[in-house]
Structures are given as structure tokens and as C-alpha cells.
Amino acid sequence: MSLLLKDRIYTMQAPTAKRGVYPMHGYKLGLYRLPIKLDDPSEIKSIIEGMKKTFDMDQYADRIYAVEKFAAPQWVKDYRRKADHFAKMIIDTILRNTILSDKLVEHFMKTEKISESQAIGKISELTPLAQIVLDAKPIAKIEPPKPVVEGVKPLVTRDGESVVPGPIDVEYKEKMGPSAPFKTKTGHELKTWGREGTDNKVLGVFGEFCSVDFDICIGDGACIDACPVAVYEFFDFPGNVGSTKKPLQINEPDCIFCLACEGVCPPQAIKIFPQ
Secondary structure: OOHHHOOOEEEEEEEOOOOOOOOOOEEEEEEEOOOOOOOOHHHHHHHHHHHOOOOEEEEEOOEEEEEEEEOOHHHOOOHHHHHHHHHHHHHHHHHHHOHHHHHHHHHHHHHOOOOHHHHHHHHHHHOOOOOOOOOOOOOOOOOOOOOOOOOOOOOOOOOOOOOOOOOOOOOHHHHOOEEEEEEOOOOOEEEEEOOEOOOOOEOOEEOOOEEEEOOOOOOOOHHHHHOOOOOEEEEEOOOOOOOOEEEEEOOHHHOOOOOHHHHHOOOOOEEEOOO
8 A cells, every 4th residue: 555545545356256247356445534423313414425426336234345357457457556546536536515615624724623614725735636526515415214104014215326236125026015016028027126217227026036136136146057947037127226237037937046147146136945
């Protein structure tokens, strides 16, 4: 790690093994330690919502993750230096464009006894690589949970803008509303739950006993290779943020419930219900 990032950022490279992507490809992931605390969940959400169109944003507990993709290091000259540079650029951009900048101004004014203009100048010096992002400070609102009405299934809501994390919820039939069936080229009708519209942004779950949550699915095709009876075949679903190709269960009635596909799915998007 370069001295530029010492005591400011932890960097980590995580290999991926998606179909068509060599394992040496990876992600650059930065965690910035700040002298402030975010207590309100809506504040964390506002940062993620404000920057998700600029970076791949995610969160885990009280950590906010910003991900930037890099090519294989041996194919890029001065990879380490460039990786550090872009990691710093990500940090600077987030600090300058989100509510973190306001909180840092307050922190500097209080701890260093300086004026607001001086605190703003201090942040400018701290974030020289920042890119200005318009409308990056949304006011996030956390909606209270809706009461469960007896006899009515609570619906799972998805915005279609971000990949849904796995694993598949085995109780999806109780939490999603049934949607229109999907007819495959083999003539079989796949039951679906939670599918919205025809733009493929929210696909929900396809399949009654060989079930795949297509909003979790990343389309790596491991299930196609693992299935001994050719239940799956790639089908185009343009517009889905998870992947535009999905392993569709064109031969769901042929499933022998061996669980091979369920075991190899990287994001755990598959659940087999033996009959």
C-alpha cells in the first residue's frame, strides 16, 4: 500500500470466477475510517443512494463499501500505483459529494475551532481527486414496516436498480405475490412469483419446485454445467441488473432433484423442492 493511503484506507483484492472472466481479475475495495459516526440508518442509505450511479455501492452492518473494477495487474503498467490512485479518487468523491462532507465540516469546526469556510477549505485539501456528482445528497427516508394483515401475503418490494443479495428466500411463495406464468420454448409453463412488468428489471422467482430467484442470479451458468438432465438453458432477459442472461428452466418437469445446481450456484439463487 502506498504512503498516500497509509492510515486512511484498507485495500483488498477479491478474485472472481464468473464465466468468461479470468480468476486474476478482481475488484478494488476501499474502507475509509472517519472521525464521525452515522447513527441514523437513513444517513447510511443516503450515501449509498447518492453514489450508486457512480460506483458499485453496498453496505454490511455499519460499513459502507464502494467498489471499482480493475483489470488484471500483469496487464496494466504500474498497477499498484494506479490502484491506489483510483482508490483515493473514490474516497475523495464520496467525501465531497455526500452528507459526509457536512459532517466533516461540523467536526473540523468543533474540534479545531475554525470557521465554516476554513473547514470547507480543509475538506477541499483533503479530497483533491474528487469528482463532482450532481444530486448526490438525497434525503433518504426509512419507511416504517407495514403491518401484516391476517390472510394477506406481504409483498417483497424490489426497485430493479441493484442486485438482490442471496441466498434465495425459501419462503418466497409466502412473501411474493404470484405473477403471470412464463412459457418456455419447450412448451412448459413456468410459474413465477414477484415478477413486475415486461422490462425485466424485477424478475422475481421462476419455477415451482426447481426455483431460481432471477434477481439474485448472476448468470454464470454453473447450474447449466452441473445439471445431468439439461433442465437449464440460457435465455436473454435484457434490462436485468443481475445479468442479462439467465439459466431458464426450460425442462423443469425433467428435474431429478439431485440438488447439483443448488450446490454450485455462487450467489445461492436456486432452491430445489423435491417432489
